[in-house]
Amino acid sequence: MMKKINLIIQLITLVNVSLCYAKDDILFGSQYTLDRYRWMEVDQRRNNQWLELKTKQSQKMIDAFPWRKKLQKQLGALSNPEGSLSDIFYAGENRFYLRSTPAFPYSRLFIKRKGYNEKLLVDPPVGKGIHFFSPSYDGRYIAYGLSDNGSEFASIKIIDTRSGKDLTDIIPQVRYPHIIWQSDNHSFFYRRMPSVKLNALPSDRLAGEKMFLHQVGSNTSLDTPVFDSFMVAKKGASKYDNVAIHASPDSDWLLSSVSAATSGYSSAIFKVRADALSGPKTPWVKVIDSKDNVSHFVFSGKWLYLARYNNYSGYLVTRLNLDKPSHPEEKNIEWSNGELTGFITSCEALYITYHDSGIRRFVRIPFSNIYHVQNITLPFNGEITALFSSFDQKEILFTLQGWTIPPAIFRYDPDINKIENTKLIAPQSYDYADYEAEEKWVISKNKVRVPLTIIHRRGMKLDGTAPTWLTAYGAYGVSTFPDFDPSRLIWLRGGGIIAIAHVRGGGELGPLWHEAGRASSKENSITDFINCAEYLIAQGYTNPSRLAISGGSAGGIVIGMALAQRPGLFAAVAIDAGILNTTRLDQIPIGAMNFKEFGSPSTEQGMRNLQKIDAYHNLKDGIRYPAALLTVGLNDARVSPWQTAKFAARLEEIAAREKNSNPVLVFAERDAGHSPATYDQADKKFLDILTFFIWRTGLAKE
Numbered sequence: 001m002m003k004k005i006n007l008i009i010q011l012i013t014l015v016n017v018s019l020c021y022a023k024d025d026i027l028f029g030s031q032y033t034l035d036r037y038r039w040m041e042v043d044q045r046r047n048n049q050w051l052e053l054k055t056k057q058s059q060k061m062i063d064a065f066p067w068r069k070k071l072q073k074q075l076g077a078l079s080n081p082e083g084s085l086s087d088i089f090y091a092g093e094n095r096f097y098l099r100s101t102p103a104f105p106y107s108r109l110f111i112k113r114k115g116y117n118e119k120l121l122v123d124p125p126v127g128k129g130i131h132f133f134s135p136s137y138d139g140r141y142i143a144y145g146l147s148d149n150g151s152e153f154a155s156i157k158i159i160d161t162r163s164g165k166d167l168t169d170i171i172p173q174v175r176y177p178h179i180i181w182q183s184d185n186h187s188f189f190y191r192r193m194p195s196v197k198l199n200a201l202p203s204d205r206l207a208g209e210k211m212f213l214h215q216v217g218s219n220t221s222l223d224t225p226v227f228d229s230f231m232v233a234k235k236g237a238s239k240y241d242n243v244a245i246h247a248s249p250d251s252d253w254l255l256s257s258v259s260a261a262t263s264g265y266s267s268a269i270f271k272v273r274a275d276a277l278s279g280p281k282t283p284w285v286k287v288i289d290s291k292d293n294v295s296h297f298v299f300s301g302k303w304l305y306l307a308r309y310n311n312y313s314g315y316l317v318t319r320l321n322l323d324k325p326s327h328p329e330e331k332n333i334e335w336s337n338g339e340l341t342g343f344i345t346s347c348e349a350l351y352i353t354y355h356d357s358g359i360r361r362f363v364r365i366p367f368s369n370i371y372h373v374q375n376i377t378l379p380f381n382g383e384i385t386a387l388f389s390s391f392d393q394k395e396i397l398f399t400l401q402g403w404t405i406p407p408a409i410f411r412y413d414p415d416i417n418k419i420e421n422t423k424l425i426a427p428q429s430y431d432y433a434d435y436e437a438e439e440k441w442v443i444s445k446n447k448v449r450v451p452l453t454i455i456h457r458r459g460m461k462l463d464g465t466a467p468t469w470l471t472a473y474g475a476y477g478v479s480t481f482p483d484f485d486p487s488r489l490i491w492l493r494g495g496g497i498i499a500i501a502h503v504r505g506g507g508e509l510g511p512l513w514h515e516a517g518r519a520s521s522k523e524n525s526i527t528d529f530i531n532c533a534e535y536l537i538a539q540g541y542t543n544p545s546r547l548a549i550s551g552g553s554a555g556g557i558v559i560g561m562a563l564a565q566r567p568g569l570f571a572a573v574a575i576d577a578g579i580l581n582t583t584r585l586d587q588i589p590i591g592a593m594n595f596k597e598f599g600s601p602s603t604e605q606g607m608r609n610l611q612k613i614d615a616y617h618n619l620k621d622g623i624r625y626p627a628a629l630l631t632v633g634l635n636d637a638r639v640s641p642w643q644t645a646k647f648a649a650r651l652e653e654i655a656a657r658e659k660n661s662n663p664v665l666v667f668a669e670r671d672a673g674h675s676p677a678t679y680d681q682a683d684k685k686f687l688d689i690l691t692f693f694i695w696r697t698g699l700a701k702e
Contacts, residue, residue, distance in 0.1 A: 037649050040642040041587060047642050048634055051668035054648065058629075058665035059688075067701045068691050071490060075683060078486040082426035085409070087133070088397060090390040094139035094161070096121075098130060105679040109133055109144065111161055121159060122146075129677060134179035134188070135161075137249050137391075141216060143179045143188055149677030150635035150669075152176075156190060158216060171220045175206070182274070183249040187215045189226065191243065202640065203592040207239040211256070213277070224279040229258045232270055232284050240593050247274070250301050250347075250391050253322050256284060257297075261593035262476060266290045269297060269304075271322055287325050295511070296343045298350070300367065300391070305332070305350055307343055312336035313510030317352065319370060332370050333363065339479050339507045342387045346396055349414060353384045353398075355481075355508070358439075358451075360384075362398075364414060376412065379419060380405060383482040397422065401484040403437035403455055406430060430486045434458055437482070442501075444531040445524060448516075451502040451509070452532045453482075454541065457492065462540035467697035468497040468547050470533055474505035474525040475554035476597060477514035487686060491693075494700040497541055503528035503558065518597055520605070522613050526561045533562070533569055545571050548693040552576030553639060553674065557598075560615025560647065567625045572696035574629045574689045577639050577674050580647040581616040583607065588640045616647050621654055627662040629692045631685055633672030641668065665692065 040047040062068060083101030090096075093114040098107040107130050109122035124130055124146050131154040133144035139161060145154030156171035156179070171177075177190040194208045211227040214220060227245055229237040240261040247254055254274050259267040269288035276283060288294050288306065295315075296307040304320045306329070314336035318329040338355030345351070350365040362384060364374045378384075382402035389396045394414055401407035409424040436458050441449040460466065469491055473480055480500055488498050502508040505517025505525040517525040533549070536542050547570050551559035556578020563573045579598075585591040586601050599609030611617065619625070628651055632644040648666045655661035667688055669681055676682035694701060 035646075036653075037646040040645045040649070041584070041640070044642075047645050048668070050649070051632065051634065051641060051645050051666060052670070054666035055668045058667055061663070061665065062688055062691050065691055065695060067694065068687065070701070071687055071690055071694075072683075074490050075487060075687060078430065078489060080426065080428045080486075082428070085424055086386075088386075088388045088409070088424075089133075089135050090388065090393060091135040091137055091139035094135070096133070096135050096139075096142065098133075100679065109142070111139075119164075121161060121164060127671075132177065132179070134181065136181045136185040136188075137183065138185045140185055141167075143181075143190070145174065145177070149671045150633055150673040151677075152637045152673055156214075167217060169214070169216065169218070169220060171214065171223070178211075178244050180245055180247050182247060186217075187213060189213055189245040189247070201592075202587060202589045203240070205637070206589055206593065209241070209243045211243055211245045213279075226277060226279055226282055227256045227270075227284065231280065231282070232256075232258065232268075232286065246297075246299070248299055248301075248391055251299060251322075253299070253302070255297075255299060255304070258290070260290075260596060262590070262597055266293050266295065267297070269294065271325075287320065287322070296340055298343055298345050300345045300347075303367070305343075305345070307340050307352075309511035310334065310336070313512035314338055314356070315340050315354065315510075317350075330370060332365055333373050335361070336510070338510050339477075341479070341481065342384055342398075344387045344389045344396070345391070346389045346394055346414075347392050348394055351387060351389070351396060353387065355510075366414075376417075376419075379408075379410065379421075385481070385483060401482065403453065403482045403484065404432040404435050406484050406486075430489060432489070435489075435492055440535070442528075442532050442535045444528045448504070448524075448528075450504070450528045450532060452535065453500040453502070454536075455488065455492065455498040456541075457495070460497075464537070464540045464543045465546065466495060466497045466542050467491075467693070467699040468499055468536055468542035469693060470499040470501060470529075470536065470547065470549045471555075472501040472503050472525075472529045472532075472549075472551050472558050473553075473555040474501075474503035474517055474529070474558050476505075477507035477511065479507040481508070490690065491699065494694070496697075496699050497536075499532070499536060499541075501529050501532035503532070505558075519599055520609050522557070522598060522609060525558050526565065526613070529558050529562050530566055530569070533566075537569075544569050546697045548572040548574070548697050550574040550576070550689065552578060554579055554594075554597075556580055557582065557613050557615065561613055561618065563625060563628065564615050564618040564620075567623055570626045572627045572629070572693050574631070574692065575644070575647075576631045576685070577633065577636055578615075578630070578644060578647070579639055580614075580643045582610040582614045583617060584643075585610060588638070588643065590638045616643075616650055619647075619650050619654060621657070623654065624658055625651060625654065625662060627664075627692070627696050629665040629667070629689060631667045631669070631688070633669050633674060633676070635671070635673045638674040644668075 085099050087098045095112040110118045112118040128146045131145040131147040135142045142159050147154035158167040158169045179190050181188045210225040212223040213226050214223045229241040242259045245256050256270045257267045268290040270284040271287050293308040294306050298305050302323045307315050307317050310316045316334040317332040320329045335356040337357045340354045342353035353362050362376045382400045384398050386399040409422045410419050411422050412419050438454045440452045442452050444450045503525045556575045560580045599606035601607050630644045630648050632641045652664045
C-alpha cells in the first residue's frame with residue numbers, strides 16, 4: 001500500500017512541475033504553440049524520474065507476455081559460438097582486432113603476431129568498454145580509450161604491446177580523438193575539445209575541436225595544438241567544424257582537413273611538410289577548397305587521391321601531385337547515381353568500392369598506371385562493408401556480406417588476382433536458404449523512384465496478411481546497404497516480412513539523394529517512407545493492422561512524423577533515441593551541428609523547416625494514434641532524453657482521452673548513451689521491441 005501511495009505522490013509532484021513550466025513557444029510571425037512539457041527540458045532529475053517510472057510500468061507489461069522468455073532463448077541460439085571480430089589493423093608483423101564471444105560478450109582487444117597464437121591485450125573492467133584504439137606503425141604501442149558504459153567520452157591510454165603494461169600517459173576527456181601516429185612510432189596526433197563552462201549551451205560540450213600532438217612518455221599537459229579551423233580560415237570558420245590530421249609513413253607531407261559538422265560533404269584540405277610542424281604556428285597551405293566538393297581523400301607518397309561528388313549524383317576520382325599542386329589533376333574514374341562506400345590505398349594501389357546506378361563495383365587502380373581500372377570479381381553478390389589495408393603490404397582484406405548471407409573476411413592478392421576466405425570469422429549456418437531479399441522501386445512524390453528492400457520467405461503468398469516490420473533512417477547521406485543480421489530470422493520464421501525504405505536524405509543513390517531529403521526538402525524523407533508503406537499494402541504484402549515501423553536518432557524524425565501524419569496506416573511504432581521535437585533543436589547537444597541538415601530555429605526559414613518535421617508539435621488532440629514504444633539512454637550525449645520523454649508524455653495525454661486507447665510504452669536505460677553500452681542492453685532493447693511488435697501485429701509465435 002505504501003508503494004502505491006509513494007507512486008501517487010511522485011506522479012502528483014511531476015504534474016505540478018509540468019504546470020509550473022508550461023509555456024508558449026513564440027515562433028516567427030503570429031504563430032505560437034503551447035508546450036506543456038517544457039519542464040522536462042529544464043529539470044533533468046525529475047525528467048529522468050518520470051522516464052524511470054514509465055519504464056517500470058512498461059517492463060511489467062512486456063514481461064507478462066508468455067513468449068518473451070522464448071524469444072530470448074531463440075536469440076541466444078542465433079548467437080555465433082565463435083563470437084564476432086572487427087576493427088582489424090595491420091602493423092608490422094602484427095594484426096590487432098576486437099573480438100567478443102558468448103563467454104565474454106563484450107569487445108576485447110587482441111594481438112596476433114605472425115607465427116604466434118593470439119594474445120589478449122585489453123580486457124575492460126565491468127562498467128567500461130573499449131571506445132577506440134590505434135596501433136603505432138611498428139605495432140609497439142597502442143593508444144586506446146576506455147569509456148564508462150553509455151558515455152561517448154573516454155581517456156586515451158597507451159599500452160606497450162611487448163610488456164602488456166600501460167604507460168603513465170593519460171589524456172582525459174576525449175570523444176572521437178582521430179588518433180594518427182607519426183612515422184617515428186613515438187608520437188601521435190589526437191583530437192580534443194576544450195573544457196566547457198558551467199552554464200554553456202548543451203552543444204558547446206561538442207564544440208571547439210583542436211588537433212594536438214603527444215610524445216609518448218611525456219607530460220600530457222605539455223601537448224600543444226597543431227591544427228584547428230581558425231588557424232587556417234580568415235573567415236567562415238565555426239567552432240562546430242570537424243577537424244582532422246592525416247599522415248602516411250611513406251610521405252613527407254602531413255595533411256589536415258576541415259568540414260562542416262554532420263552534413264558536410266565537402267572538405268577543405270591543407271598540407272605542410274612534416275618537418276615544418278611548429279604547433280599553432282604551423283604554416284598550413286590550402287590545396288583543396290571546401291567549394292571543390294571533395295568528400296573523401298587518401299594519400300601515398302606525393303600523390304593525393306580525391307573523390308569529389310559530381311553533377312550526376314556520383315563521384316569523380318582524381319589524383320593531385322602534392323609536390324607540384326599547380327599541375328592539373330589526373331582523372332582516375334567517374335560514375336553516376338551511386339554512393340562511394342570504400343576508399344583506401346595499399347603499398348601499390350588504390351581500391352574503391354561504390355554503387356554505380358544500382359550496380360555494386362569493386363575496383364583496383366595501380367599507382368603505376370592510374371588509367372588501368374581493374375574490376376575485381378567477388379565470391380558472391382554481396383556488399384563490401386569494410387576494407388583493411390597497410391601502407392607496406394600489397395594484400396588487402398575486406399568483409400563481404402548480404403541481407404541473407406553471413407559476413408566473411410576475404411584476402412585479396414593482386415599479384416595472382418586471387419581471393420580467399422581468411423576464416424577469421426568462423427562459418428555459421430543460419431538457415432537463411434528459405435528466404436530471399438527483393439529490391440523494389442516505389443514511386444513517390446514528383447515521380448521519384450525510391451528503393452525498397454523486402455526480405456521474406458521464398459514463395460510467400462501475397463494475401464495482405466503478413467506481419468511486416470518496416471524501417472528507415474534517411475539522414476546525413478548515410479546509406480543502408482545489405483548487412484546480415486541473424487536476429488531477423490525470429491521475425492521471418494514467424495511468417496513476417498522485413499522491409500527497409502531507402503528514403504531521400506540517405507546516400508544510397510549518391511549525394512543528390514541526400515540533398516533531396518535535407519533542410520527545406522526534409523519532408524521528402526517522410527513522404528517516401530509513407531509511400532513505401534502504402535506500396536507494401538497495395539502489393540499484398542501486409543495491411544495496416546499488421547504493419548509495424550521503427551527508426552532511431554535522426555530516423556526518429558521520419559518515423560515520428562509518419563505516426564503523426566498517417567496514424568491509421570500502422571499497427572505499432574518503435575522509436576529509439578529519436579529527434580522528435582525539432583523546433584527545440586538548438587537545445588540538444590548535437591543541435592547546432594545539425595542546423596545545415598534540418599534547419600536552424602534562429603532563422604525564419606529554418607524554423608519553418610523544423611515546424612514541418614516536428615513530430616511532437618504535430619500530434620493532435622482527438623486522434624487515435626497507434627501503439628508506441630520509445631527507448632532512450634539516460635546518458636545520451638547527442639539527443640537529450642527529454643526529446644523522447646516529451647513525445648511519450650504528449651502521446652499519453654492524447655490517449656488518456658480516448659476509450660480503449662493504444663498503449664504508450666517507454667524504456668529508459670540508466671547506463672546507456674545514444675546507443676546501448678553493452679551487448680546485453682542491445683539484446684534487451686531488441687527483445688522488448690520484438691515482443692511489442694508480435695503483440696500488436698499478431699506474428700506467429702514458435
